[in-house]
Amino acid sequence: MGQGVFERKFMKIIVANWKMNGDIDLCDKIINNLKLVIYPESVIICPPSPLLFMFREVKFKYGAQNCSTNLKGAFTGEISPSLLKSIGCSYVIIGHSERRNLFGESNDYIFQKFKLLLELDLIPSYYKEVLEEQLKYFIKYGNLNKAIFAYEPVWSIGTGIIPNIDDILEVTSFIKMQTQSKVLYGGSVNKKNATGILNIASIDGALIGGASLDPNEFYEIIKISEKIK
Numbered sequence: 001m002g003q004g005v006f007e008r009k010f011m012k013i014i015v016a017n018w019k020m021n022g023d024i025d026l027c028d029k030i031i032n033n034l035k036l037v038i039y040p041e042s043v044i045i046c047p048p049s050p051l052l053f054m055f056r057e058v059k060f061k062y063g064a065q066n067c068s069t070n071l072k073g074a075f076t077g078e079i080s081p082s083l084l085k086s087i088g089c090s091y092v093i094i095g096h097s098e099r100r101n102l103f104g105e106s107n108d109y110i111f112q113k114f115k116l117l118l119e120l121d122l123i124p125s126y127y128k129e130v131l132e133e134q135l136k137y138f139i140k141y142g143n144l145n146k147a148i149f150a151y152e153p154v155w156s157i158g159t160g161i162i163p164n165i166d167d168i169l170e171v172t173s174f175i176k177m178q179t180q181s182k183v184l185y186g187g188s189v190n191k192k193n194a195t196g197i198l199n200i201a202s203i204d205g206a207l208i209g210g211a212s213l214d215p216n217e218f219y220e221i222i223k224i225s226e227k228i229k
């Protein structure tokens with residue numbers, strides 16, 4: 001497939017997934033470093049939930065890394081999506097391979113979160129690895145254009161190894177055509193490979209783990225994205 005078939009009316013989206021890293025000091029540094037970002041609405045920071053409050057005054061977007069399948073009640077340790085909404089989150093990451101593999105989250109369970117988030121008008125960022133199997137849940141449900149999907153090969157997460165550009169183009173084109181949603185690529189994106197990855201026409205942005213914890217590197221990646229139409 002050629003790269004020319006995808007049209008986009010927005011800048012590429014850059015999502016930071018801090019995972020269980022970061023602290024108040026990192027929030028301050030990131031907020032300071034991102035003051036000069038030209039398209040702050042295209043940047044989404046997903047810190048650990050207790051740090052979300054730090055981002056309430058910023059121009060860019062922020063999101064959580066997980067949420068409950070319920071809105072309230074006796075669910076010790078869980079975080080309600082409506083609470084996340086009330087503190088200004090626009091996004092919630094669901095279905096990350098770390099949640100599936102380390103915490104046993106199933107497709108059914110993740111799909112419950114997905115529906116709840118869409119009902120609340122929060123944007124689920126959904127991660128994919130087993131494409132056909134996972135996509136069938138969503139395609140049946142419809143209403144997918146409000147969600148963002150991310151293609152993240154598990155072997156690429158945190159390893160420094162990325163798929164070749166043709167592979168990313170092929171897989172993300174497939175997800176895009178099946179879902180009509182925005183599609184990101186994630187897995188070892190850094191300032192060295194960001195230009196090649198972000199220039200792939202079928203991706204609407206990147207999801208960045210390790211490199212988003214370095215305020216200077218993260219800012220450099222955003223600058224690269226700002227040059228891409």
Ligand code: PGA
Nearest residue numbers: 157158187188208209210
């Ligand atoms: P990485 O993580 O950029 O450190 O590979 C990406 C992710 O798991 O979201």
